[in-house]
Amino acid sequence: MADVVVIGAGVAGIQAALDLADHEVHVHLIEREPTIGGHMAQLDKTFPTNDCSMCILSPKMVEVARHRNVTIHTCSEVESVEGEAGNFTVRVKKHPRYVIESECNGCGDCTRICPVEVYNRFDAGIGVRKAIYKPHAQAVPDIVVKDQEHCIECGLCYDACGKEAILHEDEERVFEISAASIVVTTGYATFDARNKKQLRYLAIPDVITSLEFERMINASGPTGGKLKRLSNGRPPRSIAFVQCVGSRDLAAGRPYCSGVCCMYAMKNAMLVREKNPDIEVTIFYNDIRAYGKGYEEYYERARNLGVRFVRGFPGEVLEENDRLMMVAENTETREVETFYPDLVVLSVGLEPADGGEVIARMLGIPRDDSGFFGVADQKVGPVLTVKPGIYVAGTAVAPKDIPDSVATGEAAAMRAFLDAIRVG
Known part of the structure; x- marks a missing residue:
């Protein structure tokens, strides 16, 4: 069966990937941050039940990471998309982590010894992080990333890593994915x-x-x-x-x-x-x-x-x-x-995520007056776009709460599943 690409690994993207993977469709889950989870991972509780946010999200993050039909690409961004429904070619740029991903076990020895502290975007700026770090304790994948912009190359992290997984040099890599359809779940930014x-x-x-x-x-x-x-x-x-x-x-x-x-x-x-x-x-x-x-x-x-x-x-x-x-x-x-x-x-x-204009132009789909991705029909096609084979879900479409984001992620997944079946 043909593959499907999901762009954005917040809760809507994760749900879409899981639904497709459970139907034996191989999914490439692309996320530009070092960890999946999106904004939901930053929250303390969720309304209206006041349940722990990570108690809901973390099992899904682990499940999608372990699923045999899901390949996660973190620190990655879509560079170009060509083709049509059933035969898309998605070109992806993977930014360097400066870490051997297959060797790092996320132990944190390098983070503890790092002397550099900088603004922590995950904590919205009221906390700090090190120059080599994990965004948070339950990050998936459970590996570190080195911020080469702020690293002073003191050498302490290289000595602290018993697996010698930290790299002095690393490069961007570009690869291509063939897919039957694309699900866009790029999330939102805050005003x-x-x-x-x-x-x-x-x-x-x-x-x-x-x-x-x-x-x-x-x-x-x-x-x-x-x-x-x-x-x-x-x-x-x-x-x-x-x-x-x-x-x-x-x-x-x-x-x-x-x-x-x-x-x-x-x-x-x-x-x-x-x-x-x-x-x-x-x-x-x-x-x-x-x-x-x-x-x-x-x-x-x-x-x-x-x-x-x-x-x-x-x-x-x-x-x-x-x-x-x-x-x-x-x-x-x-x-x-x-x-x-x-x-x-x-x-x-909530407002459209950064880079939405570039993705919309790349995919050939319009945005509405507010900058969110446009859909074919608000009433009977809330996840369909004007371009066959490309679907949108979650807060990429409009401001939504978590249940609505999950529901649209599931709807988009089933539309993409039908495309994968047609290709065979």
């Missing part, structure tokens, strides 16, 4: 909150994004799950969540609703109140969009836990003495109130 200057992101240390907050409350994160102000390290007494940062905002060029921000803010607010009932938590919102199964009940749970919902937005974030100050009109009571939170969390919206 750059610096574009909302009045909210003072990065200008004030205690104004952080929702993704940074996710890493802070995660037990495996840089703070060990402990809430603290980045300005002084003290635990906050009050936290404010500001919704629709980069969503439903014509001025910012983001007219759409990101779909998940209300729910993930409620989730994080509830986690704070459950563990630290003395912390005051306020959510500033426009409308609460709790549209999924069990979501409205989740909203009621948050209110019953003492989370305060204020219908209105602060004009700007100011500093006053050792605290922050925000003034907002509560449009339900028509009162103008002043708030003094210790920590402000900006609920940033």
Whole structure:
């Protein structure tokens, strides 16, 4: 049976690969990061059940890595695509890891001895990593990658590696894959909150994004799950969540609703109140969009836990003495109130992943006005594109939560499976 290429190894891509592989189709899972898992691996809990995110995702990551019908290509990007449905030629560029992948066992001896610390993108910038590292403890594949840009070639990692798996020199490699069809699950990026200057992101240390907050409350994160102000390290007494940062905002060029921000803010607010009932938590919102199964009940749970919902937005974030100050009109009571939170969390919206324009042009498929990949028919063809043999799923199409991303990944997989059967 012909092979299928899945571009992007977040939860939608992993699910698509597993479904195809279980139907005896060989899948090439291509991921540009050193590990599969996508954004879901960064999360602490998932709504509306508050289950551990990695408890759900990690078994799928391990399963897809061990599946006999799946070949994972990490640190890899698609360079070109030629052909048509049933006969695509996908050219892939694999970036150097500076590690012999078949020899490295992920023991971490090299990481522990490395003296260089740099910005850690996986921790959204509130933690650091070494110049030779694994993105996180449960990374798949369980091997390190050397950041040659920041490596000072001190030589300590070479001496520490008992398997002599670390390379002084490595090169990019290019290879081709023949495939019957292609599934695009390239995921999303988060809105750059610096574009909302009045909210003072990065200008004030205690104004952080929702993704940074996710890493802070995660037990495996840089703070060990402990809430603290980045300005002084003290635990906050009050936290404010500001919704629709980069969503439903014509001025910012983001007219759409990101779909998940209300729910993930409620989730994080509830986690704070459950563990630290003395912390005051306020959510500033426009409308609460709790549209999924069990979501409205989740909203009621948050209110019953003492989370305060204020219908209105602060004009700007100011500093006053050792605290922050925000003034907002509560449009339900028509009162103008002043708030003094210790920590402000900006609920940033979802936007198309970097490089989407290049992939769309390469595949010959359009993007919509918001930059997400276009589909043939929103109603009866939500994973079909205008080009036969190419399918899209997950947040590559539009902002979605995890269940919807998984469902569309499964739908795209079955469409690709039919193409693989036709080719034989």
